Amino acid sequence: MKLALNEQAQQLPILALGAWFKHASCLLETDGAAFGPNLGDLDNADACRRVAPAAEALIAQAGGPLRAIAHDLHPDFHSTRVATELAARLGVPAIGVQHHHAHVGAVLAEHGRFNARPVLGLALDGVGLGTDGEAWGGELLWVAGSEFVRLGHLRPLHLPGGDRAAREPWRMAAALLHACGRGDEIPHRFAHQPAAAMLGHVLARPALSPATSSLGRHFDAAAGLLGICEVMQMEAEAAIALEQLASRASAPAVARTDWQLKTRSTADGGATQGVQPETPPKGITLELDLHPLLLRLADEHDAVRGAARFQATLAAALADWVAAGRQLTGCDTVVLSGGCLHNRLLSEALHASLPASSLQVLGARQLSPGDAGLALGQAWVAMHHLAAKET
Structure with missing residues (x-):
């Protein structure tokens, strides 16, 4: 190259x-x-x-x-x-x-950008170790050369059974139900899964259910809730099946109530907003909560319609998140990266919507985004x- x-x-x-x-x-x-x-x-x-x-x-x-x-x-x-x-x-x-x-x-x-000019980075994948020792994977970053700030992350989901949950989407679906106060549904909704009856106890123990901000696990939860894929036989099987189903339907109207953007002050205090892009933002975390969207899917009986809703709403929520990051930092460029950008529907939607906010959008071209x-x-x-x- x-x-x-x-x-x-x-x-x-x-x-x-x-x-x-x-x-x-x-x-x-x-x-x-x-x-x-x-x-x-x-x-x-x-x-x-x-x-x-x-x-x-x-x-x-x-x-x-x-x-x-x-x-x-x-x-x-x-x-x-x-x-x-x-x-x-x-x-x-x-x-x-x-x-x-x-x-x-x-x-x-x-893209030949070897200077340290600050950009927003939207990094969306299955998992990567964060600087706090947690499993990251749905991240909004401020990046300037060797420096980066974690501006925001997806509201975490728990991984009941640890790494096993990354292979069994029904567990991620159960984690969502448990987090939303509907854990009593797990045993009968997934009655054919031998561990379903005890999963609530697993979810109640943090050592057995570490948290992750991974977007990949959100795809798994959506597939599990819609009954598309409960146990994967190959990598990204649930996400691929979700995308394929979504491509069979027209994009539905997006409901702004299907996600929440929460601005939190972090422990270091001294929050700064509207700063120049060259200055690392401090003291603020933008958390994107997709639990309302996933909970809607739990009550959806049409898997095709649910898959299309998930894809369209996810793209809109991510664009909203990036817009908030731009307002916070003043950056005029956003970089799209991570294995979830293999999803054509998601990648195309972001490349189409983000420039409308006067943002320059950079994505992988010849190289894999993963x-x-x-x-x-x-x-x-x-x-x-x-x-x-x-x-």
């Missing part, structure tokens, strides 16, 4: 090792970016064994000594371990990059990190 990087030559080359899903390393140099092979998910020994050799092959083709090696914040990823071991051996910094910060950086790099292109964003952030240390 050809990129104009001459002004950043002193911070390059940088190697980045991606994350867990759809792993591919990336070498960022002054004349462009080169990706290693996509090794798939690092959930098996064969894929893990190939990470270090693929990284070494990229190092061998670098035009000079590496300046740094970037990696995901998650300490248990095999890619993180390889990155830190390589960095120690080569005597260069290992730079951890928050997952969604990297998603935004990847799109900016693809984790396959993540390493480029890690390298982009690491480059700015080195530049900031040298000023």
Whole structure:
């Protein structure tokens, strides 16, 4: 991939090792970016064994000594371990990059935006470790080079049974019902699921039901509530089925009551509003609550109509969220990133609606919006990190 990087030559080359899903390393140099092979998910020994050799092959083709090696914040990823071991051996910094910060950086790099001008980043995916140790995945960020602020997030859903809930959409549907005071419906609504009778007890125990802001899990909850998919046999099966059903119906009228945008003051105080884009906003969190939409789906008997309502309302709610972020920050550019942007209906709706607010909209073009292109964003952030240390 050809990129104009001459002004950043002193911070390059940088190697980045991606994350867990759809792993591919990336070498960022002054004349462009080169990706290693996509090794798939690092959930098996064969894929893990190939990470270090693929990284070494990229190092061998670098035009000079590496300046740094970037990696995901998650300490248990095999890619993180390889990155830190390589960095120690080569005597260069290992730079951890928050997952969604990297998603935004990847799109900016693809568009040739290598300056640190602040932008809004809408990062929508299944999961990425946040700086607070929680599972993020529906994030509105303020991004300026190596800096980012979590402006907002989706109202969290709980994951009953932890990672298992990411494979069984009925559990996410049950989590929504429980959160809305309708947990007594779980045993009979999902009577054919052996764990349904006890899931309320699981949801009552935070250690067994960690919270997540993931948009991917909201798709799962919608599919579970509509009876489209209760247990997945392949990745993103529920979200794909939801999109396919929605495409069979005309977009319904959107009800503004199907979401809530809540502005909260955070613990650090000193909230600032309407600031210049160059100034990081402080003390305010914009929480987008999609529980009303999901609760409406719980009472919907037509799955096609429900799927169409979910898609149309989600796009409208996200656009409303971005508009609030723009008012808070003054940013005039929004970056759309994350695996949920593989959803064509959602991506097209956002690209159509956001420019009407006089926002420049940047999305993935040749690269995947998901984790396959993540390493480029890690390298982009690491480059700015080195530049900031040298000023």
